[in-house]
Amino acid sequence: MTNYFDPRLPVTLLTGFLGSGKTTVLNQLLARPELADTAVIINEFGEIGIDHLLVEAVDENLRVLNSGCLCCTVRGDLIDTLCRLWVRRDRGEIPPFRRVLIETTGLADPAPALHTLMVDRDLVDYYRLDAVVTTIDAVNGEATLRNHPESIKQVAVADRLLLTKSDLAEPHVVANLSMRVKKINPTASVQHVSHGQVDAVDMFDCEAFDPLRKSDDVRSWLEQEKQRDLALQHRSGIHHHHDEPSRHEGRIRTHCVILDEPLEEAAFTHWLDVIAAMRGENLLRVKGLVRLAEHPDEPLVVHGVQHVFHPNRRLRAWPSSDRRTRLVFITNDLPLDQIVRTFEKFAGATLNNAHALS
Amino acid sequence: MSPNRANDSDLILVNGQIYTLDPACPWAEALAIRGGRIVAVGSEASVRAAMSPQTRIIDLRNKMAMPGIIDVHNHLFFAGRAALFETRFAPNLTLNEILDEVREAASKQPPDGWVIGGIWGSGLLSELTIQARHALDDAADGRPVMLRDDSHHNRWVNTAALRLAGIDLTTPDPANGEIVRDEVTGEATGLLLEAACALVEVAVAKAVAAAPQVDIDAGAYALRRLNAVGVTGTQEAFTTSPMLAALKALDEAGQLTAWVVGSMPVVEAPFAPGEWGEALFDLRETYRSPHFRPDAGKILLDGVPTTRTSAMLEPYLADDAHGCCFRGSTTLSVPQLARALSDCESRGIAVKIHCTGDGAVRAALDAVDILRSFNGPGLMHQIAHASFIHPDDIPRFAELNVAADLSPMLWFPGLIVEAIRATLPGERVDHYWPNRDLEESGALIAGGSDWPVVPDPSPWPGIQGMVTRQDPSGQFPGALWAEQALDLATVLRAYTINPARAMRIADITGSLEVGKSADLIVLDRNLFEISVHELAATKVLATYFEGNLVYEGQQ
Numbered sequence: 001m002t003n004y005f006d007p008r009l010p011v012t013l014l015t016g017f018l019g020s021g022k023t024t025v026l027n028q029l030l031a032r033p034e035l036a037d038t039a040v041i042i043n044e045f046g047e048i049g050i051d052h053l054l055v056e057a058v059d060e061n062l063r064v065l066n067s068g069c070l071c072c073t074v075r076g077d078l079i080d081t082l083c084r085l086w087v088r089r090d091r092g093e094i095p096p097f098r099r100v101l102i103e104t105t106g107l108a109d110p111a112p113a114l115h116t117l118m119v120d121r122d123l124v125d126y127y128r129l130d131a132v133v134t135t136i137d138a139v140n141g142e143a144t145l146r147n148h149p150e151s152i153k154q155v156a157v158a159d160r161l162l163l164t165k166s167d168l169a170e171p172h173v174v175a176n177l178s179m180r181v182k183k184i185n186p187t188a189s190v191q192h193v194s195h196g197q198v199d200a201v202d203m204f205d206c207e208a209f210d211p212l213r214k215s216d217d218v219r220s221w222l223e224q225e226k227q228r229d230l231a232l233q234h235r236s237g238i239h240h241h242h243d244e245p246s247r248h249e250g251r252i253r254t255h256c257v258i259l260d261e262p263l264e265e266a267a268f269t270h271w272l273d274v275i276a277a278m279r280g281e282n283l284l285r286v287k288g289l290v291r292l293a294e295h296p297d298e299p300l301v302v303h304g305v306q307h308v309f310h311p312n313r314r315l316r317a318w319p320s321s322d323r324r325t326r327l328v329f330i331t332n333d334l335p336l337d338q339i340v341r342t343f344e345k346f347a348g349a350t351l352n353n354a355h356a357l358s
Numbered sequence: 359m360s361p362n363r364a365n366d367s368d369l370i371l372v373n374g375q376i377y378t379l380d381p382a383c384p385w386a387e388a389l390a391i392r393g394g395r396i397v398a399v400g401s402e403a404s405v406r407a408a409m410s411p412q413t414r415i416i417d418l419r420n421k422m423a424m425p426g427i428i429d430v431h432n433h434l435f436f437a438g439r440a441a442l443f444e445t446r447f448a449p450n451l452t453l454n455e456i457l458d459e460v461r462e463a464a465s466k467q468p469p470d471g472w473v474i475g476g477i478w479g480s481g482l483l484s485e486l487t488i489q490a491r492h493a494l495d496d497a498a499d500g501r502p503v504m505l506r507d508d509s510h511h512n513r514w515v516n517t518a519a520l521r522l523a524g525i526d527l528t529t530p531d532p533a534n535g536e537i538v539r540d541e542v543t544g545e546a547t548g549l550l551l552e553a554a555c556a557l558v559e560v561a562v563a564k565a566v567a568a569a570p571q572v573d574i575d576a577g578a579y580a581l582r583r584l585n586a587v588g589v590t591g592t593q594e595a596f597t598t599s600p601m602l603a604a605l606k607a608l609d610e611a612g613q614l615t616a617w618v619v620g621s622m623p624v625v626e627a628p629f630a631p632g633e634w635g636e637a638l639f640d641l642r643e644t645y646r647s648p649h650f651r652p653d654a655g656k657i658l659l660d661g662v663p664t665t666r667t668s669a670m671l672e673p674y675l676a677d678d679a680h681g682c683c684f685r686g687s688t689t690l691s692v693p694q695l696a697r698a699l700s701d702c703e704s705r706g707i708a709v710k711i712h713c714t715g716d717g718a719v720r721a722a723l724d725a726v727d728i729l730r731s732f733n734g735p736g737l738m739h740q741i742a743h744a745s746f747i748h749p750d751d752i753p754r755f756a757e758l759n760v761a762a763d764l765s766p767m768l769w770f771p772g773l774i775v776e777a778i779r780a781t782l783p784g785e786r787v788d789h790y791w792p793n794r795d796l797e798e799s800g801a802l803i804a805g806g807s808d809w810p811v812v813p814d815p816s817p818w819p820g821i822q823g824m825v826t827r828q829d830p831s832g833q834f835p836g837a838l839w840a841e842q843a844l845d846l847a848t849v850l851r852a853y854t855i856n857p858a859r860a861m862r863i864a865d866i867t868g869s870l871e872v873g874k875s876a877d878l879i880v881l882d883r884n885l886f887e888i889s890v891h892e893l894a895a896t897k898v899l900a901t902y903f904e905g906n907l908v909y910e911g912q913q
Contacts (some may be wrong), residue, residue, distance in 0.1 A: 277693035278732045
């Protein structure tokens with residue numbers, strides 16, 4: 001469904017390591033009637049078992065499933081595929097889908113696909129990035145994080161984390177993994193999934209679950225989540241030695257900046273350009289809302305993945321009574337003092353409330 | 359105590375007025391050299407104490423000697439190629455006179471050799487039609503021809519050159535350039551403007567690269583000329599990969615008679631397309647040699663004021679093409695430049711940033727500011743042609759550890775200064791080259807020639823002009839911003855130890871101190887005892903590099 005304030009079609013990117021349960025989740029979703037107005041983009045039809053769902057093959061790349069969902073393979077590149085879909089939709093050749101789900105098989109690094117969706121000139125007029133959903137399997141997840149640094153990045157850029165196979169792992173293992181991924185990415189909402197069952201409402205409209213939109217500040221929200229996980233651990237009655245985070249995870253730090261005083265838009269944007277240019281590779285994810293001096297009632301939405309930031313967009317209203325600037329940085333090897341020092345110098349504000357969250 | 363054999367010097371210079379550029383001992387009467395290095399400086403007695411029967415003695419006959427000049431900005435290969443292989447003519451020649459020059463030059467070239475030359479006056483632009491191009495073809499008897507204009511930013515080429523450059527009916531104009539075409543047929547006329555020049559310069563570069571001896575000969579020629587004017591160290595200001603190879607080859611042949619620091623292009627630049635950045639940086643250790651250090655980078659942040667391609671803080675004078683409020687622009691944004699500098703710095707490369715406009719100077723300083731804010735202290739980068747500078751930006755050079763490369767010598771009235779008055783308001787041109795403000799703010803100022811943008815690399819007119827702010831040739835009257843004049847001692851620093859510091863060779867040269875390379879020049883006059891108006895006419899009697907006589911003037 002298009003956002004009232006933004007008429008573009010929302011796109012959800014589904015990512016996750018091999019064996020993380022992504023395919024199972026996708027198969028489940030495709031059979032649901034709620035997906036009727038969704039175009040799903042995958043690599044190959046053979047990868048997912050949709051033959052029994054098939055109603056009509058529109059052409060070799062595009063099929064309509066009996067749920068009404070459009071299933072399409074990537075032809076050329078992602079930009080070509082999305083443009084072609086739009087054109088056909090516009091001409092009435094295919095049903096007027098209202099959202100897109102992209103499944104990134106084999107793409108260990110989601111950043112390039114994200115950058116394309118965020119800033120490509122041909123796409124940004126018609127599509128907007130709604131959310132990144134990352135699957136990570138409860139049984140093998142910790143090993144994956146340890147052995148594959150790319151999986152850490154997938155977790156870091158997620159808005160929503162699906163801990164799949166929760167039914168197959170011990171509760172304390174699930175709780176450990178839950179704490180681990182929240183330490184990497186405190187901004188994502190975490191959902192425990194069993195048998196690949198995910199409700200469509202859990203996949204889409206992720207802004208509703210965005211912790212930054214909540215009225216509590218992020219730190220207290222995280223505290224609540226942490227307590228919940230600890231309770232789960234204790235309830236299981238088993239206390240196991242926690243594996244130390246891997247070397248890669250150890251460098252992942254989340255920093256949070258909260259500011260009461262408003263910022264000048266030009267100065268803040270300049271600082272974003274500067275930190276993106278100088279430290280882009282260390283910024284896995286930046287999310288937040290900024291109170292602007294020029295538009296105190298319309299917060300600036302900040303969303304960046306590495307060195308690419310969404311073009312400046314303002315919300316028509318603050319989502320809650322909390323009108324402070326709050327920014328969360330998920331970083332790799334970037335000390336908080338570099339953020340603070342350069343923010344104060346270039347964005348022109350004194351930071352009293354900047355702290356590491358993990 | 360009898361002298362120990364191990365302390366014997368190769369050469370001692372006595373009876374001189376040796377200006378050392380060492381503040382602890384500014385004047386000396388004698389100097390001793392062993393193994394190319396200075397082993398003693400001071401009184402004759404102290405230096406003679408290190409003698410043996412084998413030591414050669416040179417009597418300076420009371421002449422002044424000083425450290426060899428260090429030229430912070432020099433294009434040795436472009437200069438050498440122009441002198442040896444290109445045809446030079448004055449910009450007031452008619453079209454037919456130019457064709458005669460081309461005919462003459464072509465007769466000396468092999469059948470497929472390029473005829474390259476310059477400069478033609480911008481007044482000829484309207485005559486460069488298709489017919490003119492055919493006449494150029496005939497004059498060169500089929501050989502490819504490329505002729506540069508007086509701004510060095512445009513080219514007139516013939517049919518063979520267009521073909522070698524890959525220019526045909528369908529070739530699009532590159533960004534910031536134009537392939538001028540006949541209105542009726544759409545055929546390229548042979549006139550290429552601004553960045554379109556790159557298309558034919560690439561073809562020329564290929565021809566040169568195919569004949570590496572060209573650059574070796576060009577480099578050798580340039581070094582001989584530099585030694586003859588007293589230069590013993592220089593920063594090559596745009597060092598491409600054939601040049602890296604030529605410098606190493608020259609060193610291996612014992613012909614690299616000056617310390618050379620190479621400045622490799624960091625990002626793609628239209629005037630010398632080809633390899634840049636990482637592709638060149640990876641070659642550093644292959645081509646590093648005892649006297650050649652490929653440790654600098656080069657970025658062109660803007661153009662030149664005469665073509666309105668300098669990036670200015672305030673608008674140019676209004677004209678039809680640009681309207682009232684045009685300020686030019688930089689080739690990189692400030693964050694992009696900051697990132698480029700950061701990447702270079704992490705590889706130990708200090709960058710020379712060409713900035714002819716005050717807008718570019720500010721952008722470069724802003725970029726260094728960002729770099730320091732993120733990374734802390736680092737290398738001394740340079741702003742080349744630091745000449746239009748806003749007063750607020752003057753103190754930032756010292757604060758940000760950025761050196762001011764003062765080149766070419768335009769700090770007195772002259773032809774180019776007058777040409778700039780056609781594009782910028784007089785009041786701003788009257789405040790061109792704040793050399794003294796920079797010096798007093800604690801900035802490191804370093805002199806250079808930018809040869810062959812000037813026809814000769816001799817520093818002496820530049821030195822006089824920096825002291826008097828008047829045209830050393832006497833051709834142009836008056837002074838340019840006389841308040842910015844500097845005293846002789848400061849100017850000599852700007853041409854010796856300061857460039858050595860900016861180039862990171864101050865540990866080995868730039869002043870006459872024990873342990874440094876014996877790089878010195880003997881002059882025909884004591885610079886401090888003559889009228890300042892005689893500085894430009896200074897003759898170098900002898901140039902020593904590493905204790906070897908590399909130039910001796912005719913007496």
